[in-house]
Amino acid sequence: MPVTAKICGLSTPETLDAAIAGGASHVGFVFFPPSPRNVGFDQARALIDRVPPHVGTVGVFVDPDEALLGAALATGIQAAQLHKTAPDRAAAIRARVPVWAAVAVKTRADLDQAAGYRGAADRILYDAKTPDSAALPGGMGLRFDWKLLESLPQPLPWALSGGLDAGNVREAVGTTQAKLVDISSGVERAPGVKDVAKIAAFLQAVAQC
Ligand SMILES: O=C(O)c1ccccc1N[C@@H]1O[C@H](COP(=O)(O)O)[C@@H](O)[C@H]1O
Numbered sequence: 533m534p535v536t537a538k539i540c541g542l543s544t545p546e547t548l549d550a551a552i553a554g555g556a557s558h559v560g561f562v563f564f565p566p567s568p569r570n571v572g573f574d575q576a577r578a579l580i581d582r583v584p585p586h587v588g589t590v591g592v593f594v595d596p597d598e599a600l601l602g603a604a605l606a607t608g609i610q611a612a613q614l615h616k617t618a619p620d621r622a623a624a625i626r627a628r629v630p631v632w633a634a635v636a637v638k639t640r641a642d643l644d645q646a647a648g649y650r651g652a653a654d655r656i657l658y659d660a661k662t663p664d665s666a667a668l669p670g671g672m673g674l675r676f677d678w679k680l681l682e683s684l685p686q687p688l689p690w691a692l693s694g695g696l697d698a699g700n701v702r703e704a705v706g707t708t709q710a711k712l713v714d715i716s717s718g719v720e721r722a723p724g725v726k727d728v729a730k731i732a733a734f735l736q737a738v739a740q741c
Pocket residue numbers: 540541560562564567568569570592593594615657659668669670671672673674693694695696714715716717718
């Protein structure tokens with residue numbers, strides 16, 4: 533089965549089109565105001581209108597309140613990627629939209645959290661744990677020890693993220709056997725500024741995995 537890719541944190545038509553043209557299976561839009569990738573609801577709606585049916589649209593949230601979640605779901609996103617969101621809240625959100633639950637990983641013990649999302653999420657997204665002092669719980673280009681995922685029984689379908697780029701994704705996939713990879717800062721030239729050439733290079737690298 534080919535490896536597929538989600539390009540996350542898109543905010544312009546040009547970079548969205550580059551992700552679609554390069555073969556991304558999913559595109560992501562961040563609904564978290566502290567992020568340099570945050571998009572407004574009208575902006576997201578206009579971007580989602582450009583996405584063809586074969587490409588999935590994912591909203592990225594950090595334990596969202598009802599107001600934010602409701603407005604974001606109204607843009608037409610097809611799944612909610614939830615960071616720092618407890619399983620019971622994820623389950624409630626899953627009644628409205630498919631859920632990708634982010635599990636922040638630094639040590640082997642962190643992986644145990646994934647089982648708690650059985651019945652509460654459709655997919656686990658293993659991401660690198662950011663420092664407590666960090667402004668963002670993701671999107672910082674940090675990676676974790678991919679060997680932690682080697683031969684690990686998985687409670688749900690899953691994807692790999694955190695510090696991926698065109699130069700390391702082959703090793704990441706080879707080590708983890710991930711079938712879906714997710715990237716944000718590795719296809720940027722500055723925080724929040726996506727680069728069409730880097731998007732194309734990453735998707736080419738994924739196609740060769
Ligand atoms: O990208 C953000 O700004 C962001 C904000 C809040 C939560 C998650 C965020 N990004 C997600 O983090 C991972 C890894 O990103 P990176 O490739 O290491 O930069 C990815 O899933 C982003 O969607």
